[in-house]
Amino acid sequence: MTLDALRAGTTAKLLDIDPCNGLRMRLMEMGLTPGADISVLRVAPLGDPIEILVRGTRLSIRKREAALIRCESA
Amino acid sequence: MAPSPDPRASDLLVAVAGNPNSGKTTLFNALTGANARIANHPGITVEIRTGHVTLPGTGRVRLLDVPGTYSLTARSPDEEVAINALLGRKGMKRPDAVVLVLDGTALERNLYLLMQVLEFDIPVIAVVNMLDSARDDGIDIDFDALRKTFGIPVVGTVARKRQGVGLVRDALDELLGDPESARRPGWFWEPALPLADDLASFEPLIEEEVRFRLDTPGARRAFALWLMTSLHGTSELEVRPRLREHTLEVQARLEADGRDLAHESVVARYAVIDRIAATVLKQGPRRSHLTERIDAVLTHPFWGTAVFVILMGLIFQALFSWSEPMIGVIEQGFAALAGAVRGILPAGVARDLITEGIISGVGGVVVFLPQILFLFLFISILEGTGYLSRAAFLLDRLMRRLGLHGQAFVPMLSGFACAIPAIMATRTIDNRRDRMLTIMAVPLITCSARLPVYTLIIALLFPAADKIGFLSSGTVVLLAIYLLSAVMALLAVGVLGRTVLKGQLRPLLLELPPYRMPSVRSVLQVLWERTRAFLTTAGTVILVATVVLWALLSFPRLEPSDSGPRDPAMAGEAGLQAEQLRGSFAGRIGTAVEPVLEPLGFNWKIGVGLIGAFAAREVFVGTMGVIYGVGDEADEAHVGLREAMGDDIRADGSPLWTPLTGVSLIVFFMIAMQCISTLAVTRRETGSWGWTLFMLGYLSASAYLASLLVYQGGRLLGYA
Numbered sequence: 001m002t003l004d005a006l007r008a009g010t011t012a013k014l015l016d017i018d019p020c021n022g023l024r025m026r027l028m029e030m031g032l033t034p035g036a037d038i039s040v041l042r043v044a045p046l047g048d049p050i051e052i053l054v055r056g057t058r059l060s061i062r063k064r065e066a067a068l069i070r071c072e073s074a
Numbered sequence: 075m076a077p078s079p080d081p082r083a084s085d086l087l088v089a090v091a092g093n094p095n096s097g098k099t100t101l102f103n104a105l106t107g108a109n110a111r112i113a114n115h116p117g118i119t120v121e122i123r124t125g126h127v128t129l130p131g132t133g134r135v136r137l138l139d140v141p142g143t144y145s146l147t148a149r150s151p152d153e154e155v156a157i158n159a160l161l162g163r164k165g166m167k168r169p170d171a172v173v174l175v176l177d178g179t180a181l182e183r184n185l186y187l188l189m190q191v192l193e194f195d196i197p198v199i200a201v202v203n204m205l206d207s208a209r210d211d212g213i214d215i216d217f218d219a220l221r222k223t224f225g226i227p228v229v230g231t232v233a234r235k236r237q238g239v240g241l242v243r244d245a246l247d248e249l250l251g252d253p254e255s256a257r258r259p260g261w262f263w264e265p266a267l268p269l270a271d272d273l274a275s276f277e278p279l280i281e282e283e284v285r286f287r288l289d290t291p292g293a294r295r296a297f298a299l300w301l302m303t304s305l306h307g308t309s310e311l312e313v314r315p316r317l318r319e320h321t322l323e324v325q326a327r328l329e330a331d332g333r334d335l336a337h338e339s340v341v342a343r344y345a346v347i348d349r350i351a352a353t354v355l356k357q358g359p360r361r362s363h364l365t366e367r368i369d370a371v372l373t374h375p376f377w378g379t380a381v382f383v384i385l386m387g388l389i390f391q392a393l394f395s396w397s398e399p400m401i402g403v404i405e406q407g408f409a410a411l412a413g414a415v416r417g418i419l420p421a422g423v424a425r426d427l428i429t430e431g432i433i434s435g436v437g438g439v440v441v442f443l444p445q446i447l448f449l450f451l452f453i454s455i456l457e458g459t460g461y462l463s464r465a466a467f468l469l470d471r472l473m474r475r476l477g478l479h480g481q482a483f484v485p486m487l488s489g490f491a492c493a494i495p496a497i498m499a500t501r502t503i504d505n506r507r508d509r510m511l512t513i514m515a516v517p518l519i520t521c522s523a524r525l526p527v528y529t530l531i532i533a534l535l536f537p538a539a540d541k542i543g544f545l546s547s548g549t550v551v552l553l554a555i556y557l558l559s560a561v562m563a564l565l566a567v568g569v570l571g572r573t574v575l576k577g578q579l580r581p582l583l584l585e586l587p588p589y590r591m592p593s594v595r596s597v598l599q600v601l602w603e604r605t606r607a608f609l610t611t612a613g614t615v616i617l618v619a620t621v622v623l624w625a626l627l628s629f630p631r632l633e634p635s636d637s638g639p640r641d642p643a644m645a646g647e648a649g650l651q652a653e654q655l656r657g658s659f660a661g662r663i664g665t666a667v668e669p670v671l672e673p674l675g676f677n678w679k680i681g682v683g684l685i686g687a688f689a690a691r692e693v694f695v696g697t698m699g700v701i702y703g704v705g706d707e708a709d710e711a712h713v714g715l716r717e718a719m720g721d722d723i724r725a726d727g728s729p730l731w732t733p734l735t736g737v738s739l740i741v742f743f744m745i746a747m748q749c750i751s752t753l754a755v756t757r758r759e760t761g762s763w764g765w766t767l768f769m770l771g772y773l774s775a776s777a778y779l780a781s782l783l784v785y786q787g788g789r790l791l792g793y794a
Contacts, residue, residue, distance in 0.1 A: 022149050023581050025303060028340040029145040030583070031183040045375035046471040049582055056180040056211070058365075058586040060467045062474075065581045 001073075003038065003052070004066035011039040012071035014054075020068050027069070031055035038071060085126070085136040086250050087167050089159050091191065092175030093184050094142030095460075095587040097203040099123075101175055101233035102139045103599050105242065110139070112603050120155045121501075123603075129247040138169065144183070146190045148304045152506050154311055157300060160196060161287050164312070168287055171197045171249050171256070173242065178208035178215060178230070179588060181355060185347045189262055192224070193296035195289070197256035199245045200228045206235070207588060212358035219354045225259045234593050260292040262346045265299075268331070269338045272324050273298040279320055299339060302328075365460075365588045372464050382468055385461075386487055389452050393491030394522065397444035404444070408437030426628060427621070435620030438690060439613040442494045442751065446608060447601055449488050449495040453502060454600040456484075458592025462502060463584050470582055476564050477571045479508040480582070486512065486563065489519035490556075493752045494612075497759055498604060507577045513760060514575070514769055515566040517752050518745065520559040526692040527743050528555060530710040534719055535736040551740070559744055574768070607758070615754035623689045623750075626660040627682075627697075648705040655700050660685045674742065674781040675735040677724065687748045694743075734793045738785040746777035 006012055014036045017024040031054055032038065041051040041058065049062040090105075092098035103110065106125030123139035140159045148154040154164075162168025174191055176184035181202070191198055202208075202215060220228045227245040231238030249256050265273060276298035280288060288294045301321045305311060313321070328335060371377045412429040419425040456462045466480030473480045481503040488496035496516045503509040532548040540547035571577075632654045655661050664681030671681050679701045686697035695715075699708025702718035722730040747753065747770045757766040 021581075022306065023583075025147065025336045025340065026145075026149075026583060028336050028344075029147060029186060031186070031344070033341050033344045042369070042373060044373065044467055044471065045378060046468075048471045049467060051369075051373070051467065051586060055182045056213075057183055058588075060463070060470070060582060060584040060586055062470070062582050065583075 001071065002067045003040065003069035003071055004050070004063040006040045006071070008040050008042050008050075011037055011074050013074045014038045015070045015072055018068040018070070020065070023065060023068070027065075030059065031057060032069065037074060038069070085134055086132060086170045087136045087138060088171050088173060088246060088250075089138045089140050089169035090173045090175065091140040091156065091160065091187070092142060092203075093144050093177055093180075093187060095585055096142065096175045096177040096184060097231075097233045098142055098175040099139060100593070100596055101173075101201060101203060101231065101239065101242070102137060103596060104233050104236050104239045106137055108599070108602070110599070110603065112607055120152050122155070122159070127243065127246075129243060129250070131247045132250040135246070135250065143187070145187060146300060148300075148311060149306070149309070150506065151310050151312075154304075160191060160194065161297075163287070169196070170253060171199065171246065173199050173201055173246065175201045175203050175233075178202045178204045179211050179213065181208075181213070181215065182344075182347050182351050185350065186343060188224070189343050189346065190296075192226075192259055193261050193292060193299075195258040195260055195293045195296075197249060197253065197258060198226050199242065199249060200224065200226055201238075201242055202228065202230045203233050205230050205238075206232045207590070210360070210362040210364075212360045214356040214358060216354050216356070223350050223354065225257045234590070234596075258290075260290070261295075263342045265295075265342070266338060268328075268333065269335075272302070272328065275324065276301070276317070276320065279316055281314070302335060303339060368589050369464070369586075372461065373467060378464075378468055382465060385452075385456070385465075386484075389449065389484070390487060390490065392448040392452065393445050393488060393495070397448050397491075400444035401441055404437065404441050408433055408440070423631070427624070430628070431621040431624040432617070434624070435617040438620050438751070439609065439616045442492065442608070443605060445492050446495045446498060446604060449491075449499055450601055450604045451597065453484065453499055454597045455592055457502065458590065458596060460587040460589045463586050466582075466584055467586060477567045478512065479503055479505060479580075480584075482508060482512045485516060486519065489516040489521060489563070492521050492523065493517045493519070493749065494608075494755050497752065497755045498608065500759065505580045507571075507575055507580065510760065510765065511567050511571050511575050513756060514570055514765075514772075515563040517747055517749070517769065517773060518559055518563040518566055520556055520744065521691075523691040523749070524743055526695050526710040527687075528552060528740060530695050530698070530715075531736045531740055533710065534716050534731055535733045551737075555740060555744060562745065570772075608755070611758040612751065612754040615757065616751045619750040619754070620689050623660075623686070626663070627655060627658050627686060629659055630657065632657060648700075648703045651700045651706060652703040655682065655697075673786060674778070675732075675738045675785040676742075677722075677730055679722070680739065684742075684746075684748065687743075688750050690751070691743065691748055732793070734785060734788040737788070738781045741784050742777050742781040744777075745773055745780055747773035 003012070014032055014034055016034055017027055017032065036054055039053045041053050043050050049060050050066055052059050052061065090098055090102045102123065102125065105127050110123050110125035112121045112123045120141050122141070125137050126134055127137055128134050138159060141155050143153065143156040146157045146160070148157060158164045158166050160169065160172060172191060174188050176188065188198070188200055200220070202217070208215065215230070217228055217230060227249065229238055229241045229245050231242060233239065264270070273295045277291070277294055280294050280297065288297050301313065301317060302325060305313060305318060305321045307322065372381055412433045415429050415433065416425060419428065453462070456465070462484070465483065469483050470480035473482055482500070484502065485496045485499040488499055493516050497513050500509045500512045503512060532551055536548040536551055538546045538548060542550045632650070660682050663685060664678040667681050668678040671677070679698070682701055683694045683697045687694040695710050696706050696708065698719065699712065699715050700706045702715055702722070704712060704714045704718055708715040719731050720729070724730050753766050753770060756769055757763060760766065
């Protein structure tokens with residue numbers, strides 16, 4: 001499954017990120033590496049973006065990009 | 075003549091680098107005190123701060139605040155600043171040491187940057203900051219293990235409370251005292267075989283002249299990897315052609331072989347970090363869930379929205395109302411000063427230059443400070459607490475629909491008060507394209523300086539007795555102006571974003587840092603730096619422009635011999651002023667351009683008013699006062715001025731000021747770039763005359779076309 005499908009409050013294990021204009025490298029450099037635990041903390045009131053927690057960092061990304069992040073239930 | 079040696083060139087240089095939100099700037103401020111200065115980095119929109127510290131052993135050391143970055147990899151020229159600062163590329167001096175600030179609450183991610191920097195074989199002191207927050211998060215950091223693992227000095231700090239700052243100073247003093255002995259541990263991972271060969275293939279291509287910066291094989295290998303991860307086919311990064319070609323070749327081969335560079339480099343580094351973290355970090359139970367609790371409210375659909383609306387209302391109120399008395403005091407102060415000078419000096423050009431040119435010019439600069447200070451007071455507090463990124467989180471979807479980044483909201487809102495602080499506030503937008511788009515659109519939003527002009531025209535042409543429904547027609551016009559100006563700003567974003575500033579929607583990747591209390595010191599520092607930057611760069615341009623405009627409106631001087639008013643209706647002092655203005659350069663320009671303005675429904679008097687309005691839009695009202703012979707003290711509520719304007723006729727005997735002329739002029743004022751100060755600030759914030767002139771050009775052309783359309787269209791429809 002992909003990260004955008006994860007419900008708020010759940011945690012998953014990151015598998016890989018699909019390539020997209022250098023975003024993959026950028027996300028990985030911020031700690032979104034395969035095997036890392038990744039939680040969806042909340043969804044913004046307007047439905048997008050989402051807030052995720054990975055390696056102690058809270059990040060806001062849009063669902064469009066979250067759909068590139070593949071993960072499996074931890 | 076040989077250039078005189080810059081005394082600072084011999085100072086040792088230390089770069090302070092780190093992740094955004096790591097407290098890097100707070101530590102920088104704690105080290106340098108109040109002596110930091112900001113300067114725009116040439117060619118791009120990134121600012122670099124510099125300051126100095128005097129160490130007991132080493133003496134005076136210059137410090138450079140490298141813009142916060144998560145990685146040295148650069149995809150745009152803006153992101154290239156970090157590596158340029160660390161390696162001394164592109165006209166920067168190579169630092170003698172690097173202080174790398176690490177966020178203790180997210181050490182793993184921060185160690186990534188540390189590893190990257192160490193790979194360049196630069197002497198580094200690692201500072202683990204925000205130890206208090208880390209402790210609250212239940213994180214225990216083993217400093218001895220960190221020192222042993224990396225083999226470099228490691229210091230723990232709470233920069234916000236100035237704890238450990240002395241230790242950083244000591245470590246710096248020691249390292250700079252004997253730079254040869256500085257440990258440069260280099261690489262902590264070995265690239266696997268195909269990548270190792272790829273990186274080695276760059277070695278013969280790295281030219282002799284850059285080898286002093288890349289003075290070890292490890293540094294050259296790091297640079298090769300930087301090229302491979304940063305460059306791409308359409309990259310704007312400036313790299314020597316040979317290196318660029320080779321990089322693209324290697325990348326193509328890598329892709330053809332189905333290899334994955336991110337995996338071979340980033341994942342390899344994180345594998346090391348995971349190993350190190352296992353020995354260095356101990357995660358205990360969290361002692362505080364403050365950030366979660368605050369976020370539950372501030373990002374709540376109802377409460378979060380409510381807080382946001384209240385905060386924005388406060389900013390709006392501050393810019394609009396609270397700054398008003400201060401602006402009044404400043405204006406009265408400068409008027410009193412001008413009056414005093416007028417009383418001392420004999421009448422003449424010198425006196426007028428000082429009172430009407432210089433004093434009113436300086437006043438015209440200082441008058442912006444209340445709004446700038448208020449806006450940056452709010453922004454620095456909201457940014458320092460971490461709220462500003464939550465606001466972007468809340469608004470991103472809405473703003474994206476409008477073609478902008480969530481971070482563009484506060485600057486756009488501020489534009490209703492004044493474009494000057496609004497453009498300065500775009501600094502909080504991290505992506506260059508969105509920032510330029512916002513800067514280009516902000517002047518379209520109706521600022522408070524336009525209100526007197528609108529009030530004058532509305533009072534003249536839309537009497538309060540005229541009702542549309544239960545609203546007076548003037549109120550409807552004013553409401554329409556505000557609504558339309560916001561629509562036009564968004565339209566400009568839409569059009570410019572699809573043409574001149576075309577670019578794909580940049581993904582949002584925004585850190586939501588833990589909530590923190592910003593220190594009073596750092597808020598004051600921001601206010602002081604913004605004020606200084608505004609006064610020294612934009613302020614000088616505004617002052618010069620005001621003096622030039624004064625000269626245009628006052629020269630050539632009326633000869634005393636022909637000082638008798640030619641128009642018997644305009645007697646006395648006010649008549650003299652009107653005569654003087656008509657004969658001035660501005661008056662002549664106004665007369666000369668009358669044929670161009672006529673299709674918009676304007677005559678030369680309005681033309682002169684438009685020239686005067688470049689100093690500040692509200693000056694239009696005063697200019698009208700002078701030109702209609704009621705004196706320069708007239709304000710928008712002056713009845714005599716309204717009557718004089720109402721009596722003005724065109725060559726064919728029809729009244730000049732019809733509702734159609736009024737609407738055409740309002741439309742012109744809504745769009746036209748009629749503010750020298752905005753241009754000066756745009757020049758400073760974009761670092762480019764090209765963009766500044768583009769702003770002037772596109773807004774002036776649009777204003778002319780829109781007014782033309784309104785006036786000629788209105789006439790076709792049968793309005794006068």
